[in-house]
Amino acid sequence: MSVPLISPSILSADFARLGEEVRAIDAAGADWIHVDVMDGHFVPNITIGPMVVKALRPHTAKPFDVHLMISPVDAYLEAFAAAGADIITFHPEAGPHAHRTVQAIKALGKKAGVSLNPATPAKMLDYLIDDIDLVLVMSVNPGFGGQSFISSQLRKIEAIRKMIDKTGRDIHLEVDGGVDVNTARLCVDAGADVLVAGTATFKGGPDHYAANIAALKRID
Numbered sequence: 001m002s003v004p005l006i007s008p009s010i011l012s013a014d015f016a017r018l019g020e021e022v023r024a025i026d027a028a029g030a031d032w033i034h035v036d037v038m039d040g041h042f043v044p045n046i047t048i049g050p051m052v053v054k055a056l057r058p059h060t061a062k063p064f065d066v067h068l069m070i071s072p073v074d075a076y077l078e079a080f081a082a083a084g085a086d087i088i089t090f091h092p093e094a095g096p097h098a099h100r101t102v103q104a105i106k107a108l109g110k111k112a113g114v115s116l117n118p119a120t121p122a123k124m125l126d127y128l129i130d131d132i133d134l135v136l137v138m139s140v141n142p143g144f145g146g147q148s149f150i151s152s153q154l155r156k157i158e159a160i161r162k163m164i165d166k167t168g169r170d171i172h173l174e175v176d177g178g179v180d181v182n183t184a185r186l187c188v189d190a191g192a193d194v195l196v197a198g199t200a201t202f203k204g205g206p207d208h209y210a211a212n213i214a215a216l217k218r219i220d
């Protein structure tokens with residue numbers, strides 16, 4: 001079992017000090033920076049857009065892992081790519097042509113991710129897996145941080161790990177929602193290699209970020 005990458009979700013950061021917060025998690029050992037983009041339509045919350053991503057870009061050299069919970073999605077890919085996203089992940093339910101969206105992300109020179117809601121089956125990936133760089137399993141219904149981990153998603157993570165291994169390609173398997181020190185281990189055991197953590201990273205304030213991230217990486 002290898003040590004997972006940690007992608008703290010800035011949804012749980014202090015939005016009044018976002019630049020400072022991004023610098024703090026970078027210094028604390030974050031591998032990626034997870035940016036949750038919500039539109040109040042695909043999910044019942046509204047967060048941030050490409051202008052904020054662009055403003056945050058100079059604060060870290062770590063990859064921006066941008067999770068688009070928006071519909072439609074295609075019209076916004078270019079703006080997020082130009083703003084500094086490195087990985088762009090979308091939900092197949094966000095538009096009629098998921099494969100075209102993957103192609104569009106790749107054409108922008110970015111890594112393409114596909115996210116599956118808790119009720120979306122792994123099978124959705126059958127005809128996408130050969131062309132994507134990341135699968136994001138939502139272990140909560142998207143929209144809000146601080147929710148409880150949905151255990152049924154562990155079976156899905158196991159199934160997707162098998163699908164990924166069959167391709168022989170280097171595809172990240174990321175889990176998002178309710179990840180803490182206990183569920184982190186279950187996710188890694190099931191085959192995840194990247195963990196998104198909002199609450200578990202930011203709890204206790206900046207003095208605790210390094211210890212929080214280190215605890216999530218501890219899988220022995």
Ligand SMILES: O=C(CO)[C@H](O)[C@H](O)COP(=O)(O)O
Pocket residue numbers: 009011012036067140141142143144145146147176177178179196197198199200
């Ligand atoms: O995408 C999300 C919600 O849609 C968040 O990234 C996710 O819920 C992380 O928050 P927490 O770690 O607090 O559960």
